[in-house]
Every structure is written in C-alpha cells, then in structure tokens.
Amino acid sequence: MKLKEIIERIMQGVFLVCGMVSIAxxxxxxxxxxxxxxxxxxxxxxxxxxFGTVWESTSKDPKFGILPFxxxxxxxxxxxxxxxxxxxxxxxxxxxKLAPAKVAAMVRPAVELLAGIPSVVYGLIGMIVLVPAVxxxxxxxxxxxxxxxxxxxxxxxxxxxxxxxxxxxxxxxxEYEEASLGLGATWIETVFKVSIPAxxxxxxxxxxxxxxxxxxxxxxVMMVAGNVANMPGLFKSVRFLTTAVASExxxxxxxxxxxxxxxxxxxxxxxxxxxxxWTLQKxxxxxxxx
Amino acid sequence: MKRLKKxxxxxxxxxxxxxxxxxxxxxTSSSSVAEQSSSSAAEESSAAEESTVEGxxxxxxxxSVEKVIGALSEAFMGENTAVTVTYDPTGSSAGVTGAEDGxxxxxxxxxxxxxxxxxxxxxxxxxxxxxxxxxxxxxxxVEDLSLEQIAQLATGEITNWSEVGGPDAPVVLIGRxxxxxxxxxFESVVDVExxxxxEQELTSTGAVMTAVAGNPNAxxxxxxxxxxxxxxxxxVGGVEASEETVKDGTYLLQRPFVFVTxxxxxxxxxxxxxxxxALSEAAADLVRxxxxxxxx
Numbered sequence: 001m002k003l004k005e006i007i008e009r010i011m012q013g014v015f016l017v018c019g020m021v022s023i024a025x026x027x028x029x030x031x032x033x034x035x036x037x038x039x040x041x042x043x044x045x046x047x048x049x050x051f052g053t054v055w056e057s058t059s060k061d062p063k064f065g066i067l068p069f070x071x072x073x074x075x076x077x078x079x080x081x082x083x084x085x086x087x088x089x090x091x092x093x094x095x096x097k098l099a100p101a102k103v104a105a106m107v108r109p110a111v112e113l114l115a116g117i118p119s120v121v122y123g124l125i126g127m128i129v130l131v132p133a134v135x136x137x138x139x140x141x142x143x144x145x146x147x148x149x150x151x152x153x154x155x156x157x158x159x160x161x162x163x164x165x166x167x168x169x170x171x172x173x174x175e176y177e178e179a180s181l182g183l184g185a186t187w188i189e190t191v192f193k194v195s196i197p198a199x200x201x202x203x204x205x206x207x208x209x210x211x212x213x214x215x216x217x218x219x220x221v222m223m224v225a226g227n228v229a230n231m232p233g234l235f236k237s238v239r240f241l242t243t244a245v246a247s248e249x250x251x252x253x254x255x256x257x258x259x260x261x262x263x264x265x266x267x268x269x270x271x272x273x274x275x276x277x278w279t280l281q282k283x284x285x286x287x288x289x290x
Numbered sequence: 291m292k293r294l295k296k297x298x299x300x301x302x303x304x305x306x307x308x309x310x311x312x313x314x315x316x317x318t319s320s321s322s323v324a325e326q327s328s329s330s331a332a333e334e335s336s337a338a339e340e341s342t343v344e345g346x347x348x349x350x351x352x353x354s355v356e357k358v359i360g361a362l363s364e365a366f367m368g369e370n371t372a373v374t375v376t377y378d379p380t381g382s383s384a385g386v387t388g389a390e391d392g393x394x395x396x397x398x399x400x401x402x403x404x405x406x407x408x409x410x411x412x413x414x415x416x417x418x419x420x421x422x423x424x425x426x427x428x429x430x431x432v433e434d435l436s437l438e439q440i441a442q443l444a445t446g447e448i449t450n451w452s453e454v455g456g457p458d459a460p461v462v463l464i465g466r467x468x469x470x471x472x473x474x475x476f477e478s479v480v481d482v483e484x485x486x487x488x489e490q491e492l493t494s495t496g497a498v499m500t501a502v503a504g505n506p507n508a509x510x511x512x513x514x515x516x517x518x519x520x521x522x523x524x525x526v527g528g529v530e531a532s533e534e535t536v537k538d539g540t541y542l543l544q545r546p547f548v549f550v551t552x553x554x555x556x557x558x559x560x561x562x563x564x565x566x567x568a569l570s571e572a573a574a575d576l577v578r579x580x581x582x583x584x585x586x
Contacts (some may be wrong), residue, residue: 004460046572054437056468056484057468058468058469058484059483059484060483060484111295127497127501127504128504129502130507131501131504132504132505135505140460140506141459141460141461141489142462142464142489142490142505142507142508143502143505146492148332163556200551222493223497226489226490226491227467227490227491227492227493228488228489228490237488237489237490237491239491246493247467247491248467248468248469250469250493251353251468251470253379253381253469254468258469259515
C-alpha cells in the first residue's frame, strides 16, 4: 500500500515535469525572443524598422526596413488561402460526404502523405519544375517570384485544411442532415446549407492552422521566391519574414546590428504566429459552445 | 536509527564505487589520449616535423576564407593534437586590425593589404587564390565578356543579352545572399558593391547553379571549383577560368586570400607551425577541396 502510494506520488511528479517542459520552453523562447529582438528595434526605431521599405543589411550605410518582408508574408499567406481554401474545403466535403468508400480510402492516405512530405522536397520540386513553368507560362524573365511561392504554399496548407475540415464535417450530427433531406433538399443542398454551416468553426480552425503554416514556412519558399528584398508584386522576386532570417543568419557577425535585426524579424514573426494561434483558440472555443 | 545507519552505509559504498569508477574512467581515457598522441607523433616524425608545439593559434578576419581555413585548421589540429586553432569570422578589415594590435596571431583577409596598412608594419602572405567563375545558361550564345560588361550587366545598365552579342533576351542576375564570401568577392572585384540588381539571392552555390541551369536568361557567379557541365562558364577578357589562369594572374575575376602578420616580429611556435603547414604542399589539396586555388 505504502509502495503504491510512493509510486503514485513519483509518477505524478514525472507527469508534472513533462507538462512543465513545454511550458518552460515556450516561456524561455518568449523571453529570449524579447531580449534578443528588442535592441535592434530600439536602435533602428520601431517606425523605421516596421515601416521602412529598404533592407540593405550589409551595405556601408545599412538600412533595416522590414515592411517588404511583412507584406510579402501577408500576401503569401493570403494568396495561399485564396487558392487553398476552396480546394481544401471542397476536398474535405468530397471525402466526408460524397466520396464512395473506395475512392475516399485512396484520397485520404494521399492527403496524409502530402502533410508528411518535408518542406525541402516541396522547395526542390518547386525550384526545378514550378519556377521554369511559371516563367514560360507568363513569359517572365525569371520564374522565381511571389506567385511561385504562393503555389507551393497552397499545396503545403492543403493537408491542414482538408484533415481538420473533414473531421469537423464528419462530426455533424446525422439528424441535422436527415432532417434536411426529409424536408426535400437534395444531398448537395444539404451539405452546403446544413453540414458546412454546422461544421463552420472546425473548418475555420483548419484554415487558421493552414495560415499558420503558410506564415511559418521558410525552406520551401526560400527556394522558389528569389529572396530579393523587393516590395511584393505577384511576378517580383520577394523575400519572406522567415527567409530573411534564414538566409542571412549564417553570415551575420555576433553582436552586430545585422544579427540583432534578424532576431527582431524573428520577434515580429513570433507575434504573427501568436496572433494566428490566438485566432485559432477563439474559433475552437466557439466550436465547443455549438 | 538502524535505518539511518543502513542509509549511511549504502551512501558510503556507493561513493566508494563511484570514485573507483571515476578513477577507472579517467585512467582509461588518459591512456587512450596518450596512445593517440604517440601515434600521431610517430606519423609526424616520419614527415620530419616536430610535434612539440602546443597552445592556441588565434586567427580571424575575412568570412570568405572560412571554408579554406576550416579545412586547414582541422587537418592541422588532427596532426598536432595539443594545438587549438580558432577562427573568428569578422571581416577582412577586422582581420587586419587584429593582426596589427596583436589580438590575433594571424589575421586573415580576402584582399591585398592597402598601402597605409603596409606602412603600419604589416606583412601579407598569399596562401590561396579565390577564382570566381561567371556562369550562364547553356543556351546562351555569349562566350566572352569584359569586366566592364559584367559590371554593366550586374548593375542593370545592360538589360538585354543582345547588347553584348547574345540572343535577344532579358538579363537576369542570380547571386548569393548578403554576407556571402562569393558575393563579396564578385562585387569587390567587379567593383559593383551594393549596386547589383539581383533577380534572385540564393543561399548556396548549388542553388545558383540550378537556377542558372533552369533559366536561359540567367547569369550568376560561383566559385571556380563548382563549375560543371550543367552551365556554361564564360571567358573574361578572352581568358578561360581555370586553376592555371587564376594562378598566373591572367584570369581577372580573382582575389587573394592572405595571412596578415607583423613585419619583423616572430610568430609563436604554434602559429608558425600552422603558417608553415598552410603554405606546404600537403595543404594544397585541402585548399583545392575547399574551393580555392592553392599557390604552391
């Protein structure tokens, strides 16, 4: 009896420590990002840093304006969602409500596999196949542009949107749909007027999750976007917040303003992700109330 | 009370055991170190070199020499286990300053010393050369460019290949990210610092090669050693880029990697050993593998 109690206590401690690991990590990262990211923002000036349109970190008269990166990341995310949401949600509708069991059994693993493909592979294929294709299609002088990045991001956010939306659609109570059918609606009408509204919060959660992935992705977009610090344009070579950090970090000297500015970009990115997560939480909470 | 005794005895036993284990561990590890150093000493005596040097060699400076100096110091430390070679990538000018004020045993620069630096009593020793190849897509008919033309292409003064004898197609410059040694080398030799109009800034030589191979309008710069048949290296001022033309100075797109030391002041024994090693023939292959051209 005593031994049992001791084991119980110990195990409780173990679980507590495990729980603390992730909390401690988040707390440490937050504190570190604030400490590492603030100096450059203060030195450059928050307005000049956030709204400056020129980034020339290594020139003799360095400029640290990250507005091009912020706008590029926002446009990249919006673009990926504009294409990805209809495709993703309709795929989820197909899988949950329309597909014959055999077809669904083939599509679902494919979607899951899509989620598991490492981002560098997306980047590689994008670089070798998509970039030249975009160049030829739009007769551009170079295919590495925001559009290529958006297309790659679209494919990458699809699995998030599809799997979360499908789960939400499947969770819609059968009675709702049966009632709709009983009132004379067709199956498609039922899906779009009853099932989707009922699963709304879950679908939005999937979309927000996809948005988070689009903002946070670095490797794949680095290989297809061109990485020049231009203000964003669909056919212009652009640099994202993530790639701005990734591409210059290895050469930035310790303690230099350039390195500190990269941490500041990280901090801005961190806030973006927090904002997206907060939105996600809100939608998930609303889902509970339904 | 009885229980306390038991605990105490367990504690003592475990302490003794731990101490014994620790002793074992240290004795085995120290003997293995001794073996290692004796074997490397044997190797070296056959190479007729002394292995008695020990201590630190502080080097630092140009970020471009990182790969070369990394390869050299790794091999050097493999042979001289008692020496630690450190490298601090702070830029050529910081390397020169470090050598001057004595914070570095050997300063590293990827350019020749300026006159005023020589006047301060500094001495340069070229230990490797860095050749930069200009590569275009295989479909591009341009074969030769002058340095001036390259500068005009890079800064966007020339925007169509037909102006330099190529096809009627737009010019696309594909380069490296800010801070890259190859970018720094290209921009400083061609004299287009901070003036290039890039279409893509990629983070590796391989990525530049792939991008140039995939875009008929593109041209880019890569270190000489990485040129392959997927792209076409053009001649600069009529001279083909190769190890020989870089060495004899006829190929213009090159810059020296130099050791900066104080004139007339002796290096520490370990720094001298590293210096000699870097300039020995044994180091030539290491330099070559790191993408630079050896001078011996």
